[in-house]
Amino acid sequence: MNPIVVIGSGLAGFNTVKEFRKLDKETPVVVLTADDGRNYSKPMLSTGFTKEKTADELAMATPEQVAEQFNVTVRTGIHVAGIDTDKQRVLLPDDHLDYSALVLALGADTWTPPLEGDAVGEVFSVNDLMDYGRFRQALDGKKSVTILGGGLIGCEFANDLSNGGFQVSLVEPLGRCLPMLLPEAASAAVGRGLESLGVEFHFGPLAKAVHRNRDGEGLVTELSDGTHLKSDVVLSAIGLRPRIDIAKEAGLRTNRGILTDQQLRASADNVYALGDCAEVEGHVLPYVLPLMASARALAKTLAGEATPVSYGVMPVTIKTPACPVVVCPPPEELDGDWEVEEDGNSVRALFRDRDGALRGYALTGEVVKEKLKLNKELPALMP
Numbered sequence: 001m002n003p004i005v006v007i008g009s010g011l012a013g014f015n016t017v018k019e020f021r022k023l024d025k026e027t028p029v030v031v032l033t034a035d036d037g038r039n040y041s042k043p044m045l046s047t048g049f050t051k052e053k054t055a056d057e058l059a060m061a062t063p064e065q066v067a068e069q070f071n072v073t074v075r076t077g078i079h080v081a082g083i084d085t086d087k088q089r090v091l092l093p094d095d096h097l098d099y100s101a102l103v104l105a106l107g108a109d110t111w112t113p114p115l116e117g118d119a120v121g122e123v124f125s126v127n128d129l130m131d132y133g134r135f136r137q138a139l140d141g142k143k144s145v146t147i148l149g150g151g152l153i154g155c156e157f158a159n160d161l162s163n164g165g166f167q168v169s170l171v172e173p174l175g176r177c178l179p180m181l182l183p184e185a186a187s188a189a190v191g192r193g194l195e196s197l198g199v200e201f202h203f204g205p206l207a208k209a210v211h212r213n214r215d216g217e218g219l220v221t222e223l224s225d226g227t228h229l230k231s232d233v234v235l236s237a238i239g240l241r242p243r244i245d246i247a248k249e250a251g252l253r254t255n256r257g258i259l260t261d262q263q264l265r266a267s268a269d270n271v272y273a274l275g276d277c278a279e280v281e282g283h284v285l286p287y288v289l290p291l292m293a294s295a296r297a298l299a300k301t302l303a304g305e306a307t308p309v310s311y312g313v314m315p316v317t318i319k320t321p322a323c324p325v326v327v328c329p330p331p332e333e334l335d336g337d338w339e340v341e342e343d344g345n346s347v348r349a350l351f352r353d354r355d356g357a358l359r360g361y362a363l364t365g366e367v368v369k370e371k372l373k374l375n376k377e378l379p380a381l382m383p
């Protein structure tokens with residue numbers, strides 16, 4: 001029998017394997033991964049200094065340990081070149097592998113807008129444990145970091161690097177922290193929290209170029225308003241895009257992500273997708289809670305009991321202890337308004353639709369503890 005092939009050893013891939021093995025101990029499973037296959041929790045990458053963990057300390061298991069624990073084969077350092085969905089075959093650089101079922105758990109790529117300058121190649125992005133190891137090494141003995149992007153990843157790193165003793169400058173063209181996730185009052189509270197740690201914001205301008213510092217050590221980031229920011233290291237945290245290329249080339253239907261139905265079925269027989277690469281019934285949710293729900297449902301389907309995934313309420317906790325945040329974004333394009341109450345850095349923002357029903361919230365500071373109560377009032381995202 002051909003194995004179940006899982007492409008990707010992130011939380012989506014490994015959790016699918018873990019859940020599947022609870023139901024089926026025998027069916028052969030092969031995990032293929034472009035990275036080194038160590039099992040780690042990606043959200044921990046932006047708390048490394050606060051928790052005082054190096055890349056090696058964040059790794060929970062080697063690929064050999066995962067293979068033994070779950071009775072699977074893990075092949076590391078293999079970049080899958082393509083998929084032939086007619087032959088049910090994965091194309092490897094010098095070989096191929098036939099599958100009975102294929103799970104695409106490909107994650108998302110970091111995206112940085114085109115930058116000029118002779119030091120562009122030295123800009124870091126941190127999207128996996130190996131990136132994190134290189135980033136930590138580059139920070140050794142250094143004092144200052146410029147972060148491009150003030151979304152979840154940028155703000156979390158700003159807090160963490162400040163906790164690690166670095167002077168942080170953060171550039172965010174949209175003019176505030178977490179602009180795509182929070183209403184303005186909540187963004188301002190996060191901004192004040194991070195400022196209290198010494199984070200220096202450059203709200204409004206775009207980063208144009210990164211140069212080597214001609215007058216000394218380190219790098220200079222040039223902004224569109226003419227500012228030149230000196231720092232030892234530059235981290236780009238601008239955006240993530242679902243990895244859809246190999247699915248698209250294989251003729252699978254894609255949009256923002258790899259399109260699936262509620263059973264996580266892509267548009268070819270026996271091919272499934274979950275995690276950051278997937279668009280499940282129109283939802284692109286690059287967070288841990290949705291992928292865990294998906295992994296449990298998919299495991300049942302792979303074990304023979306076709307099971308749709310349900311998304312309940314999916315709050316996202318942002319790891320900025322300088323100003324704690326939890327947000328449950330309202331559905332995109334839903335008509336409604338934010339009702340905001342604030343007291344210092346504690347902001348309670350409730351998003352109500354035109355009928356007055358609660359459809360999302362953002363809480364910062366002391367009131368984050370109200371999340372459980374609010375979760376009960378919210379409708380499930382995808383019942």
Ligand SMILES: Cc1cc2nc3c(=O)[nH]c(=O)nc-3n(C[C@H](O)[C@H](O)[C@H](O)COP(=O)(O)OP(=O)(O)OC[C@H]3O[C@@H](n4cnc5c(N)ncnc54)[C@H](O)[C@@H]3O)c2cc1C
Nearest residue numbers: 008009010011012034035042043080107275276286287288
């Ligand atoms: C710094 C940071 C902090 C975060 N914090 C939070 C948080 O607090 N809460 C939260 O809910 N979410 C958080 N997230 C998001 C969350 O971590 C992701 O949603 C989740 O880890 C995605 O897992 P994944 O398995 O889908 O993708 P990934 O972990 O990216 O795994 C993708 C896998 O696919 C493999 N791959 C890709 N292409 C190929 C190919 N062609 N051939 C072979 N292998 C391939 C890669 O090697 C990798 O193993 C954070 C993300 C980051 C970067």
